[in-house]
Amino acid sequence: MRLLQYLLLFLMLMANIAHAHQCYADPKQAYQALIAKQSAQKAMSVRVNINTASMGELATLNGVGAKTAQAIVDYRELMGRFDSVDDLTKVKGIGVKTLEKNRHRLTVH
Numbered sequence: 001m002r003l004l005q006y007l008l009l010f011l012m013l014m015a016n017i018a019h020a021h022q023c024y025a026d027p028k029q030a031y032q033a034l035i036a037k038q039s040a041q042k043a044m045s046v047r048v049n050i051n052t053a054s055m056g057e058l059a060t061l062n063g064v065g066a067k068t069a070q071a072i073v074d075y076r077e078l079m080g081r082f083d084s085v086d087d088l089t090k091v092k093g094i095g096v097k098t099l100e101k102n103r104h105r106l107t108v109h
Contacts, residue, residue: 047107050088051081062101068093082108 024030048057050072058069068091075091076082085106088094099106 046105048102048105049107049109050085051076051108061098061105063098064094064102084108 024033046060048061050058053072055066055069055073058064058072059066061069064072071093072088072091079090082088085103085108086099087108088106089096089099
């Protein structure tokens, strides 16, 4: 049983090593890269209220660039608040696939 635990631990460590992307000679660079990666991951998991989000916040959505983010803001200013997340498909440039890729991050209040 103990051998199996050691083997499992070894395999987990090897999997982590296989996922390492870069080595840094300078610990400061490694720390800065880690912080940047964590910040990017956090930004990608933050919920976005489509009724109040800025262009910058909307542009963090998967498949939404500056032009589409501006279209969302323009639509919201012209037509008023979104009643549901599904209303986002009424904006030119937002299709069902884009909505589904981002549904877990979207909210309306």
